[in-house]
Amino acid sequence: MSEQPVPALMDTLRPLVARVAHHPVEQLTAQTRFASLGRWGSLAAMRLLATVEQTYGVQLDLRAYMRLATVGELAAEIDRLRTPDARPEPAAPAPAG
Known part of the structure; x- marks a missing residue:
């Protein structure tokens, strides 16, 4: 994945990962x-x-x-899942007749 994580999301995600990993938050970056x-x-x-x-x-x-290797990839995936899908709704089938 090459997506860049949202900085504000990284600010909240890093402490969560650090707590679960028992790892110093200061050592966690998007590339970790x-x-x-x-x-x-x-x-x-x-x-x-x-x-x-x-x-x-x-x-x-x-x-x-x-599939996600880094903290930044996780942040990008969270951001993608939180963002409403911009694709248009499929058209309803025309009534038979």
Whole structure:
């Protein structure tokens, strides 16, 4: 993913990740890889996803999360899920007749 995270979202997400990872928040950046957080595994990921859902109101399943390598990619995905879809609604089928 090459999307840039929203700075305000990073400001709130970094402390959440730090708390779940038991990692100093000052050392977390958008480029921090989840794999670099020591004993980061599926249990920590599930705790983070539950916290993300509670905090931001978005659901991200574990499979989708596993595609995200960095804190910034997670922030961009949260932002994408929070942003209303701009695609137009499909047209209703014409009545038969």
